[in-house]
Amino acid sequence: MTNSTTPLLLENVTLEYPDGQDNTIKALDHVSLAAERGTVTGLAGPSGSGKSSLLAVAATLIPATSGTVLVNGSDVAGMTDAERSRLRREEIGIVFQQPNLLPALTAQEQLVAVAHLRGESTRPAEARAAELLDVVGLSGQLAKRPHQLSGGQRQRVNIARALMGHPSLLLVDEPTAALDHERSASIMKLLRQVTQEFDLATVLVTHDVEFLPLMDSVARMRDGKLTLPASVA
Numbered sequence: 215m216t217n218s219t220t221p222l223l224l225e226n227v228t229l230e231y232p233d234g235q236d237n238t239i240k241a242l243d244h245v246s247l248a249a250e251r252g253t254v255t256g257l258a259g260p261s262g263s264g265k266s267s268l269l270a271v272a273a274t275l276i277p278a279t280s281g282t283v284l285v286n287g288s289d290v291a292g293m294t295d296a297e298r299s300r301l302r303r304e305e306i307g308i309v310f311q312q313p314n315l316l317p318a319l320t321a322q323e324q325l326v327a328v329a330h331l332r333g334e335s336t337r338p339a340e341a342r343a344a345e346l347l348d349v350v351g352l353s354g355q356l357a358k359r360p361h362q363l364s365g366g367q368r369q370r371v372n373i374a375r376a377l378m379g380h381p382s383l384l385l386v387d388e389p390t391a392a393l394d395h396e397r398s399a400s401i402m403k404l405l406r407q408v409t410q411e412f413d414l415a416t417v418l419v420t421h422d423v424e425f426l427p428l429m430d431s432v433a434r435m436r437d438g439k440l441t442l443p444a445s446v447a
């Protein structure tokens with residue numbers, strides 16, 4: 215059951231890239247997917263099957279060639295660049311494989327910088343940053359800079375930063391690619407925890423089939439086509 219409160223709805227989405235000659239590569243081939251609040255949708259599939267392309271279209275970073283992308287009921291195709299930027303700031307959290315933290319900033323400052331971009335004042339931003347860093351298990355590390363944190367801790371800062379804008383949709387691309395098994399497992403559990411705690415619709419790309427049982431549903435991609443999510447519960 216989907217409606218205007220469904221954070222992400224893709225209907226028949228196709229994405230074509232030029233191949234450098236006269237043809238196109240179909241990275242997404244009539245893909246339909248709904249991501250509901252409070253659930254983690256795992257996105258699995260071989261390299262080159264279109265997983266990152268799906269996230270990029272859902273994040274409104276790349277426009278679909280055809281089909282419909284609705285974020286909280288709004289069709290992103292009809293939006294101006296400014297409206298899409300606002301959507302990304304206010305409704306979408308993005309966690310990439312590498313944390314991409316700013317080397318000079320402390321963990322707390324990484325989050326406050328995001329709030330400043332949205333025009334928020336420092337005091338409430340600092341309070342929310344501290345709260346979120348506590349949620350991700352870093353309450354004692356607020357003043358640490360990236361080089362003073364482990365890979366897993368940096369990814370936790372990255373996740374907390376993605377939550378600063380109160381998103382309804384969290385898009386996560388291979389969050390554990392740079393981590394060992396134990397840290398990967400705890401990051402996956404954390405993503406599940408924040409999905410429930412903040413009632414997020416999380417779409418998570420992973421190569422690691424071991425973590426698929428932690429997802430509420432798993433969509434599988436192959437050659438740009440998506441097999442509809444099947445519950446793994």
Ligand SMILES: Nc1ncnc2c1ncn2[C@@H]1O[C@H](COP(=O)(O)OP(=O)(O)OP(=O)(O)O)[C@@H](O)[C@H]1O
Nearest residue numbers: 231232239240241260261262263264265266267268
């Ligand atoms: N910018 C681009 N220009 C042209 N082709 C692209 C571009 N980005 C991706 N592709 C092609 O689109 C298809 C899907 O790529 P995509 O990166 O979405 O796959 P993926 O499943 O995320 O792969 P991986 O698991 O290796 O990250 C591939 O054939 C890829 O070569």
